[in-house]
Amino acid sequence: MSGNILELKSVSKSYGSGRTQIEAVRDVNLEVRRGEIVLIMGPSGSGKTTMLSMAGGLLAPTSGEIIMGGQPLGDLDSRGISELRLRHVGFVFQAFNLLAGLSALENVALVMNLAGRRDSSVERDSKKLLARLGLERRLGHVPADLSGGEKQRVALARALANDPPLILADEPTGNLDSKSGREVMDMLAGLAREENKAVVIVTHDPRIVDIADRVFWLEDGQLSPAKPQSIV
Amino acid sequence: MAEGRGDPGPGEIVLDEVSLQINGLHLGDNIDIDGQPHQIVGASKDTTLLVAQYAFVDIAETRRLLGPDRINFLMLKVDPAMTETVRQQIEAAHPELIVYTREEFARNNAAVISNGILPILAVIVAIAVVIGVIIVGLVVYSATVEKYREYGVLKAVGAGSFDLYKIVLEQSIISSFLGFFAGAIGSIGVAWLIHKIEIQINVVFSLKYFASAFVAAIFMSVIASYIPARKINKIDPVIVFKA
Numbered sequence: 001m002s003g004n005i006l007e008l009k010s011v012s013k014s015y016g017s018g019r020t021q022i023e024a025v026r027d028v029n030l031e032v033r034r035g036e037i038v039l040i041m042g043p044s045g046s047g048k049t050t051m052l053s054m055a056g057g058l059l060a061p062t063s064g065e066i067i068m069g070g071q072p073l074g075d076l077d078s079r080g081i082s083e084l085r086l087r088h089v090g091f092v093f094q095a096f097n098l099l100a101g102l103s104a105l106e107n108v109a110l111v112m113n114l115a116g117r118r119d120s121s122v123e124r125d126s127k128k129l130l131a132r133l134g135l136e137r138r139l140g141h142v143p144a145d146l147s148g149g150e151k152q153r154v155a156l157a158r159a160l161a162n163d164p165p166l167i168l169a170d171e172p173t174g175n176l177d178s179k180s181g182r183e184v185m186d187m188l189a190g191l192a193r194e195e196n197k198a199v200v201i202v203t204h205d206p207r208i209v210d211i212a213d214r215v216f217w218l219e220d221g222q223l224s225p226a227k228p229q230s231i232v
Numbered sequence: 233m234a235e236g237r238g239d240p241g242p243g244e245i246v247l248d249e250v251s252l253q254i255n256g257l258h259l260g261d262n263i264d265i266d267g268q269p270h271q272i273v274g275a276s277k278d279t280t281l282l283v284a285q286y287a288f289v290d291i292a293e294t295r296r297l298l299g300p301d302r303i304n305f306l307m308l309k310v311d312p313a314m315t316e317t318v319r320q321q322i323e324a325a326h327p328e329l330i331v332y333t334r335e336e337f338a339r340n341n342a343a344v345i346s347n348g349i350l351p352i353l354a355v356i357v358a359i360a361v362v363i364g365v366i367i368v369g370l371v372v373y374s375a376t377v378e379k380y381r382e383y384g385v386l387k388a389v390g391a392g393s394f395d396l397y398k399i400v401l402e403q404s405i406i407s408s409f410l411g412f413f414a415g416a417i418g419s420i421g422v423a424w425l426i427h428k429i430e431i432q433i434n435v436v437f438s439l440k441y442f443a444s445a446f447v448a449a450i451f452m453s454v455i456a457s458y459i460p461a462r463k464i465n466k467i468d469p470v471i472v473f474k475a
């Protein structure tokens with residue numbers, strides 16, 4: 001075993017066909033290990049979301065291979081991939097994507113339920129997780145009654161609910177003001193280091209560069225190690 | 233016979249027990265037939281033809297009152313062993329008459345019901361099932377479309393198709409059951425009204441009917457969730473990345 005949580009091996013993705021074909025991601029190679037935070041930056045339309053969708057098994061690459069926890073995704077059917085997503089990956093989105101009808105606590109408990117956990121430990125663990133993110137007084141609030149930063153912290157708790165080794169985040173500060181964006185990123189970084197998780201964050205927010213161990217630059221679908229001057 | 237005598241003489245009448253119940257009458261009461269008082273001397277049983285009940289009166293008196301041409305059929309009580317002989321004798325003496333035995337008569341009545349009314353009821357039931365499926369389907373479908381993105385989120389975080397079908401089926405069953413209970417309460421209410429305003433229909437409720445309606449509701453839920461489930465199956469979880 002390579003010890004990598006996530007590997008992208010010469011992964012490409014093109015949308016459409018013929019004259020309207022777009023090559024959104026071109027021949028990308030990336031390895032992510034436990035305990036490291038990787039940042040992928042790049043201008044709008046450079047293929048960041050496309051790349052992250054493929055890394056999370058939500059989108060199949062046109063060519064190349066994605067290996068998650070030693071398991072090539074190409075060998076799995078859609079059921080196997082969602083099963084792997086449930087236990088292996090936690091997602092954080094720009095738009096939070098909490099379920100509007102459920103409280104903070106229920107949003108977190110739900111993904112534990114999906115993983116087959118039904119006992120009383122679900123509520124206990126959800127509460128514990130939300131408390132670690134400073135939300136012990138927001139357990140019963142529905143998303144509409146939470147601030148943006150609080151919503152993103154609930155989403156972070158949900159991403160961590162099944163204790164996955166890998167966290168994938170797409171523009172997690174995109175809908176937040178700089179102060180709460182900073183707060184959420186510090187919490188994510190802190191938890192990831194404490195729990196030795198692998199984190200990939202896609203962003204064009206240069207203010208969060210300092211939490212990363214490695215920074216990559218994606219432009220026109222091509223990934224390269226970031227040059228310091230391109231960050232600022 | 234349910235009660236009393238089965239051989240009404242002049243000035244007497246035997247009514248079906250359902251007529252008695254519907255009209256709040258009892259043995260010994262007097263009712264007017266063509267302006268003539270008749271005393272109820274008996275209550276017959278199983279003499280209801282769907283929504284009408286037979287009444288039994290003295291033949292000689294009726295002929296006198298109504299005139300001979302207004303009788304279109306009459307019933308004879310015969311020794312069961314003599315049925316065929318009596319029938320042949322009547323047919324020989326009155327070729328213009330049609331003679332039915334008790335069994336033939338019962339079969340004819342049953343045929344009137346099953347040929348005339350059951351097909352109509354069957355069509356009504358079929359239409360009701362189709363409408364039920366459509367309504368439950370639409371309720372679940374619109375709930376699905378409204379929560380389109382949330383289903384996408386569930387898919388993205390790793391919910392399997394089966395988890396999502398369960399949610400759809402649950403909603404479908406809940407809405408069918410709400411419909412079932414509303415329908416059950418409604419039908420009991422209508423039956424009460426029918427009884428109250430004295431429409432002469434005998435409404436029979438049995439657990440069996442409610443049970444079959446319940447089973448039909450479950451069946452309809454499953455059918456109704458088919459299209460919403462397919463819709464969910466097609467959701468591309470990548471929508472979660474759209475802001």
Ligand SMILES: Nc1ncnc2c1ncn2[C@@H]1O[C@H](COP(=O)(O)OP(=O)(O)OP(=O)(O)O)[C@@H](O)[C@H]1O
Pocket residue numbers: 015016022024042043044045046047048049050051204
């Ligand atoms: N479903 C799709 N069909 C066709 N083209 C697509 C599709 N999704 C993305 N693209 C195109 O692929 C390219 C990369 O898109 P992507 O969303 O990955 O970029 P991004 O780096 O995430 O951009 P942003 O910073 O604006 O979110 C863009 O040119 C986009 O228009």
Ligand SMILES: [Mg+2]
Pocket residue numbers: 048049050170
């Ligand atoms: Mg994007």
